[in-house]
Amino acid sequence: MGELLQTRHGERYLSCAVRTPAFDQAIDAEVVCFWDLGLTRESENVLFWQQPDHDIAAVQTAIDTIPALVAERDARWAAADAADRVREEAARVAEAQRIADLVARARSEAEHSLTTRRWSWARRVDVDEAQGLLQRPDLDVADAMRLLSLVERAGKNVVRSEGKLALVHDKERALAERPEIRTLALEGVRLITREDADWATLENGRGWSKSATIDGHVLDALPELDVAQASHALRLLRVHHKQLPRAVVERIFSAA
Numbered sequence: 146m147g148e149l150l151q152t153r154h155g156e157r158y159l160s161c162a163v164r165t166p167a168f169d170q171a172i173d174a175e176v177v178c179f180w181d182l183g184l185t186r187e188s189e190n191v192l193f194w195q196q197p198d199h200d201i202a203a204v205q206t207a208i209d210t211i212p213a214l215v216a217e218r219d220a221r222w223a224a225a226d227a228a229d230r231v232r233e234e235a236a237r238v239a240e241a242q243r244i245a246d247l248v249a250r251a252r253s254e255a256e257h258s259l260t261t262r263r264w265s266w267a268r269r270v271d272v273d274e275a276q277g278l279l280q281r282p283d284l285d286v287a288d289a290m291r292l293l294s295l296v297e298r299a300g301k302n303v304v305r306s307e308g309k310l311a312l313v314h315d316k317e318r319a320l321a322e323r324p325e326i327r328t329l330a331l332e333g334v335r336l337i338t339r340e341d342a343d344w345a346t347l348e349n350g351r352g353w354s355k356s357a358t359i360d361g362h363v364l365d366a367l368p369e370l371d372v373a374q375a376s377h378a379l380r381l382l383r384v385h386h387k388q389l390p391r392a393v394v395e396r397i398f399s400a401a
Contacts, residue, residue, distance in 0.1 A: 251289035
């Protein structure tokens with residue numbers, strides 16, 4: 146027993162011993178509350194504040210459990226670290242797959258648009274940029290997003306054309322209201338579209354002009370023309386009538 150003292154927590158027998166590295170390691174592990182055991186450290190000493198009915202055996206038992214508690218805690222930490230690494234790797238793999246999917250989608254959409262609707266790419270510089278990107282084997286996210294934006298721009302050109310073609314061109318309304326003229330107008334559109342292999346990139350007097358190529362191809366893709374669409378087809382055919390057989394021109398416009 147040490148010296149009996151009156152403390153704010155009641156009577157305590159105070160004993161003192163020299164601190165050791167083992168004690169510091171045990172208390173710093175923080176797996177057992179040394180205060181509850183009556184043990185504190187002060188300067189170079191270990192103080193034991195022993196209650197009159199202190200269960201010394203319980204103190205020793207608690208101290209003896211420290212290695213097992215430390216091992217258990219370290220195992221939990223290691224398991225948590227391993228789980229974090231698994232999540233991080235899964236996130237890395239998922240991100241890599243997301244990027245790969247994005248690049249693949251950008252390539253696919255750009256190639257499909259350039260192959261099937263090259264006429265919707267109004268600007269030659271956009272075509273050149275897209276083709277340059279498609280030739281690169283190592284597209285990154287920024288490249289993929291740029292490709293998709295170019296495809297989107299081409300798509301918007303089509304949407305704008307479709308919106309314009311949905312409104313009747315009043316000067317051609319009378320002819321466009323005749324079913325047989327609508328059929329002939331679509332035939333004329335298709336004749337010129339077949340000659341538009343360069344998508345108006347060359348001034349060769351064949352196919353659609355730069356300002357008409359998107360409208361012409363949009364009309365060509367339709368199975369039939371309504372009044373509004375036919376009115377625009379007639380407007381375009383008047384401009385490009387020299388490319389049509391004279392008989393077709395006369396059949397279309399003779400009743401005007």
